[in-house]
Amino acid sequence: MLIKAAGGGLVRAFTGVLVLLAAVLTGCGPGGDPPSQRPAPTSWWKPEPGQFSNWDWQIDEPYDLSARRDMYDLDLFDLAPAGSQLRYRDGEAIDLPPGPLAGMIDVLHARVPRPVVICYLDTGAYEHYRPDAPRFPGHRAHATEIPDRPEPPKPGSVIGWNTGWEEERWLDIRKASRGAFAEIIWARLDLARRIGCDGVEPDQNNLLGNAPGFAVTLADQLSWYREVAAQAHRRGLSVGMKNGHDQRGAAAALVDVFDWALPEECAEHGECAELEVFIKRGKAVFAVDYEGSVDPATACRAHRRHGFDGLIKDEPPTARHRRQCSR
Template sequence: MLRLPKSLTPLLLIVCTTSLILTGCGGGGGGSESTTVVKTWYQPSINTSWHWQLLGDINTDYSVELYDVDLFNTSSEQIAALQVAGKKVICYFSAGSHEAWREDAALFPEAAIGSALPEWDRERWLDIRSSEVHQLMLARLDLAKSKGCDGVEPDNTDAYLNDPGFPISRADQIEYHRFLAEQAHARDLAIGLKNNSENAAQLVDLFDFTVNEQCFEYNECEALSVFIAQGKPVFNAEYSAKYKQNTTERNLLCASANALQFQTLILPLELNDSYRDSCTL
């Protein structure tokens, strides 16, 4: 083992007492070394209740523990007010698509902007391998930190399953997830895995929760139970009109969600709070 000069010992002690505390940081004794990360960022429990609203004036009247809101559309004052009221705040942004209306849209290089997302106007896939894209995502994480968000929800991180206009592989996608998770945690931000049930087992260790859309409608929920097994919540939203219009369908959905210990909401696709029903017991 390489021995450190005595002059470096104080520096090592400083490194070992930062917000990410590492045990096994120093050396001697000749035994095997282990590295344990003490997580200082927010970690929701599997029973955390939530509200998800990305459009419209945020309805602050829900008696829930967590709000998931848009990073750009929500001011630091609104975030602080929610926190004063005892809520944790997760901030949504797209990490895999270029949204033409965002305030930083002009900063993305044209070479990193690919195919259009079907059914989503003025939105195109990003080349997640691009170093320029990585730097812009770091800026978004910095924005989340500066606004006081407790965590982030990066969306559209499944380009390899679509037609993004770039040869993005599953390995590229996994590496991008790792990059986002490590950088969020370096800023003391929690981070959620958005959808990506296909890779849940491989990614669960990196993420603090998952936000899923329509796993009951598409019979994809079982793969997400790896989060529950680790004490990490599954925040699920279902959009199908049958859950809103048919009491029997809604009751069946909620029975299944509660059996899996998922936090399931029935919401409008626009996520504008025009309708909300919760399966939480």
């Protein structure tokens, strides 16, 4: 998250393609591993502006998925069914506990018309509370043992300063450091593919301007965004550009590698125009501004003016609040 002081007919048109995609993603059954010889799909969800305007974003409890939506954006680990694992090239496998939404991908995909399920995950931040946290260089048993501002990260650690969220830290995304942790992130994308996510919302890649603890450049950040998008596509997953639009020209530099965008607070900070390049390319922008931080009517006018499929949500996004900015 940024740290700063389609109608049913169109959905049905995508149903056949998405059902085929789900079959390839999930292999022999719900939560099952795809056969190793089966390649990842070369086609994935590519929403156009207005096609999936009836969407919702819930990545924290309480959840309520009873309302029929064209697209749901939900937390990857919360969706993990029983028996899920994170797997690595060294042979280690981390067993994951069933999430509070375990099995919901299959439930949602069984609806007619079939909705899209996007899985939220951090790709640019370390989360001390996740099962894979011990694999990150610099991990300590207690989060308070990890240096935080103004103390610099320890040599060899890829864990930087806090992102503003509890027990969450920026990762050192510079090219020279990625090899120490990238496989951990790609294992999360593998999990997304295995459990049937149609795409991913990779978060916390926008280190610039957020005091990450590392001397990250714009070139570093753009390069990492591109790598995350490429890795998602290698697994047949749709992928959205999450934030980063506060750096002038970044959206224009990345629009070719992402299928859609999900900016936070662009109306509040007057940054929505940066995302118009997605609309001009026929790619949807799922904009979110937050209640209590911005006048909802003003934010919705900004979303509509730029052609976005906008929402006003609570922070973090739950089932408690949702206002759709009608087009």
